[in-house]
Amino acid sequence: MRILVVNVNTTETMTQGIRQQAQKVAAPGTEIVALTPRFGAESVEGNFESYLAAVGVMDAVLRYDQPFDAVIQAGYGEHGREGLQELLEVPVIDITEAAASTAMYLGHKYSVVTTLDRAVPMIEDRLKLAGLSERCASVRASGMAVLELEAEPERAVQAIVAQAAEAVSRDHAEVICLGCGGMAELERKVRERTGVPVVDGVASAVTIAEALVRMGLKTSKVRTYAPPRQKRVTGFPLTGL
Template identity: 60%
Template sequence: MRLLVMNPNTTASMTAAIRVTATAAAAPGTEIIAAQPRWGPESIEGHFEGYLSAAAVLDRLATFDTPFDALVMAGFGEPGREGAQELLDVPVLDITESAAQMAMMLGHAYGIVTTLDRAVPQIRDRLLTAGLLQRCAAVRGTGLGVLELEEDPERTVEVIIETAREVVRAGAEVICLGCGGMAGLQERVAVALGIPVVDGVAAAVKFAEAVVGLGLTTSAGRSFAPPRPKVIGSWPLSTHLRPSPGRAQNTPRPAAFSAQTSGI
């Protein structure tokens, strides 16, 4: 089994950290490929950068030239997953819903610790859309920017633990780390708190393995039906950024949706 784990930003060090966490969570025989968009923001801290990233991720997927059995999208609370579900013929999981779903298996209420406070409404909206907000006790920001997470790892862990304690006081029995850049910190936070801490990357990898193992994939019956063939000017952009792009063996889902029928 081969899983593609997609970092939604263009920071290579974060992609590497996500790869380490995904590989540690994967079962023997599961191969992890970690990738990032060819263009887009270096970090995502708001709706503007989120939508830019969503387009960049879809662009990367449309030109990805290595086959994979499932996709894990490693952006917390960010848009684009539904587009990937339409585009790909393999299961697509994101770390937001995967973390929350796993947390609800472990306790009555869960909470999320994320980066900046401005990310909180975006995450809550995502949980509401997914039907997962009812059992969320609280979402709190640490005040750390995404790129700041890597600057001082010890300070990052301290701030996450301090913020997580606030979330526990709000009623959470399980904590979710609300940023792909926090990958790998769950064990230290769990020891400090004495309750389960879920890393979304690890949770999504395990769910992806289960879905693929059961032979299941996204339903194309209605909501996530393949994109209709139409002209999309200058897309995918990555085609113009490298000399010899390869078409993804996983995409597009319908044979009719191609560079030719899309007018590219």
């Protein structure tokens, strides 16, 4: 089984961190291929960058010329999953939805701890669109930018752990979802501080993708995710693919 895990930003070190997290939970025989978009922002923290990322991720997947069994969009709250589902028959998993759906097996309410406050509405909208918002206790911002997770890891840990603890004590969350693909290494520290299960979106998405592939399930093509209608597409970057 081969799973494509696509970073939504163009920071290669982040892609490699996502790949390592995905490979760590992958079953024997599952190959993880991590892709970085060839254009886009170095981090995605707003709607403009998110829409740009959606096109960059579709471009990266369409340019990959080997067979694959599933795709994971490794960005929290980003747009584009639906476009990929129109283009592909294989399962397409978004890490925002993967983390939240996994969390609901583990507790009554979950909270998401993300990066900047401006990302909170995007995540809330994605959860609502996916039908996962009813059991979301809160979406909390750590105040750390995406790139600061790498540049200032100790301060990032303190900020994220503090917000996770607030989510449990004040918002009555019983599970914490780490709201950024670059937060994977923080699971243990958040769990130790809060005493609740901590869900990483990349790990969740890999295990969900593997299960769907093993069950022989693919994206439905009868209506919502039917292939794009045949027509002329003019201009950069997807023309001719």
